[in-house]
Structure formats: structure tokens, C-alpha cells
Amino acid sequence: MAELRRIAIVPARNEKGAIGDVVREIRDFDPGLDVLVIDDGSTDETAELAAAAGAIVLRLPFNLGIGGAVQTGFKYAVEHRYDLAVRLDGDGQHDPAELPKLTAPLLRGEADIVVGSRFADPDPAYRPPLARRLGIGFFAAVVSLLVRQRVTDTTSGFQALNERGIRLFADDYPHDYPEVEATVMVVRHRLRLQEVPVRMREREHGRSSITALRSMYYMVKVLLALVVGMFRRTSPGRSG
Numbered sequence: 001m002a003e004l005r006r007i008a009i010v011p012a013r014n015e016k017g018a019i020g021d022v023v024r025e026i027r028d029f030d031p032g033l034d035v036l037v038i039d040d041g042s043t044d045e046t047a048e049l050a051a052a053a054g055a056i057v058l059r060l061p062f063n064l065g066i067g068g069a070v071q072t073g074f075k076y077a078v079e080h081r082y083d084l085a086v087r088l089d090g091d092g093q094h095d096p097a098e099l100p101k102l103t104a105p106l107l108r109g110e111a112d113i114v115v116g117s118r119f120a121d122p123d124p125a126y127r128p129p130l131a132r133r134l135g136i137g138f139f140a141a142v143v144s145l146l147v148r149q150r151v152t153d154t155t156s157g158f159q160a161l162n163e164r165g166i167r168l169f170a171d172d173y174p175h176d177y178p179e180v181e182a183t184v185m186v187v188r189h190r191l192r193l194q195e196v197p198v199r200m201r202e203r204e205h206g207r208s209s210i211t212a213l214r215s216m217y218y219m220v221k222v223l224l225a226l227v228v229g230m231f232r233r234t235s236p237g238r239s240g
Contacts, residue, residue, distance in 0.1 A: 001083050001084075001103065001104060004081045004083040004084045005036075006030075006032065006080060006083065006084040006085070007033065007034045007036055007076075007077050007080075007082045007086075008036065008088060008090070008227070009024070009048050009070065009073030009076075009086070010022060010037045011072075011087075011089070011157075012042070012089075013039070013046070013063065013069075014044050014165070015042070015046050015090040016044040016046050018090060019046050019050045020052065021092060021207050022092050024053050024054070025095075026052075027095070028096075029099065030096075030099070032238065034056060035055040035056065036055065036057075036073055036076055037050040037051075037055040038060065038073050039058065039059045039060060039062070040064055040066070040068070040072070041061070044088070047059050051221075051235075054183045056128075058072060058073075058076065060072065065176055066176075066178060067176055067178035068175055070087065070169070070173060070178065071169060071170065071175075072096065074169040078166060080162075082158065084103065085160070085166050086099055086103070086108060087158065089158070094116070094158045094198075094200070094201075095199065095200075098199065099160070101116065102115075102198070104196075106162050111162075112161065112192045113160070113165040113186050113191055113192070113193050114161075114184075114194050114195070114196055115153065115159050115183075116153075116156055116159065117195040117198065118151065118153050118156065118197075118198075118200050119140070119153050120195050121134070122156070122199035135155075136153065136155055136216075138219075139154045139155065139180050139211045140152050140153065140154050142226065143183050143184060143226075146184055147183065147184055147187040151193075152195060154179055155180065156179060166190060168185070169182070171234045172185070177221065180225075181225050181226065193195040196198040218232055
């Protein structure tokens with residue numbers, strides 16, 4: 001690990017209550033891991049607090065959404081020649097102490113992208129709302145069928161990627177609600193995808209942007225995107 005240039009990509013919008021602790025936790029866990037916070041058009045002090053905690057901060061001039069913010073981070077990683085990237089959310093729900101579970105398959109050469117799953121080995125202490133659990137289960141079943149590989153958590157933003165995975169997501173990454181589409185895209189580009197069980201923490205600050213209305217929009221939009229994606233021969237850019 002010490003020989004690899006590695007970066008933590010942290011998209012954040014209006015996370016002033018959590019972002020400082022998130023950056024400090026990552027840096028304390030692995031001082032050699034550069035922390036990049038993409039401030040996605042925040043209207044609070046997210047960028048300033050992230051920088052004060054020791055992160056590199058990219059400030060987007062307006063809100064691009066989670067997909068645009070995450071792709072910005074991967075483009076930065078390609079341009080600065082990082083060998084390994086991890087992605088964590090800026091709300092503090094992802095525990096940096098779980099990162100070795102994600103990076104181990106990469107270091108063993110077993111996977112190109114590793115996803116931390118909340119449901120591969122369910123934690124009884126973590127109980128998302130029923131509607132969200134049903135939605136996650138539905139998309140897990142659909143995506144498993146499409147990629148012919150069992151996946152359990154297609155909405156996880158807790159990930160580790162090698163150079164191939166970084167390049168793919170820098171070139172082409174779904175916007176809006178991207179993780180489900182990205183899972184299918186990874187397999188169609190013949191990158192090796194693996195899930196590992198992780199534990200999630202409850203959000204302590206702010207609130208989720210996914211409301212009931214957005215959840216309905218999310219399901220319809222993602223289903224349509226999956227259908228369209230199946231007819232795409234390749235993604236633009238250099239995925240291989």
C-alpha cells in the first residue's frame with residue numbers, strides 16, 4: 001500500500017457539521033492517503049472546514065449533483081496519476097476503519113472495483129427505512145440479473161478502485177443517482193467487481209436529500225437508464 005499513490009474522494013454538499021471530522025478521520029487512519037473534497041455548490045462553510053482539516057478542496061461553481069461531483073474527483077485522480085482511490089460520503093456514515101476490507105481485494109489483484117455492502121452480511125444495528133430497503137432490494141435483484149453476478153447493495157457510495165476503475169469513472173460516470181447504473185457499466189466494460197460487507201454509521205448531522213418524491217423519481221429514472229444502457233456498445237472515452 002505504501003508504494004501506491006492513493007486518494008480519498010469525498011463529495012459533499014452543505015455538510016459543515018460532519019466534513020471536518022470526516023477529513024480528520026481519514027487522515028488519522030492513513031496519513032499517506034490524500035483527501036480530496038469536492039464541494040458541490042455548498043451554501044455553508046463546507047469548503048472552508050474541509051480545507052482547515054487538511055483536505056484538498058475543489059469548489060464547483062454550482063450544484064452538479066452527486067454524479068458530477070464524483071466524476072470530478074475521478075478526473076482529478078487521473079490527472080494527478082493516482083494508483084488507488086477510495087470514495088466516501090461527506091456525511092460521516094462511512095467509517096474509514098472499514099477501508100482495509102475494500103482495499104484488500106485490490107491489493108491481491110482480485111478486483112478492479114470493490115463496493116462496501118451494507119447487506120452482504122446484514123448488520124442488525126443498521127436499519128434503513130422500509131421503503132429504502134425495498135428499493136435497494138429491488139435494484140439489487142434487477143442488476144444481479146443484468147450483470148449475471150450477485151450484488152446486494154447497488155446504492156453504496158463506499159468504494160475502492162484501482163487505476164482501471166479510476167479511468168473508467170473519470171471518462172464516463174452516470175449523473176443524478178449514479179451508483180446503480182455504474183454497477184452495470186463496470187461489468188459491461190469487463191472490469192472485475194466485488195462486494196465486501198461493511199458496517200454503516202447513522203447520520204449525525206444534516207439530513208438525506210432523498211425524499212419520498214425523489215425516491216419515486218429515482219426508481220423510474222434509473223430503470224429507464226438501465227434499459228438505455230443495455231443498448232450502449234461502449235462508454236465514451238478510454239475505458240480500457
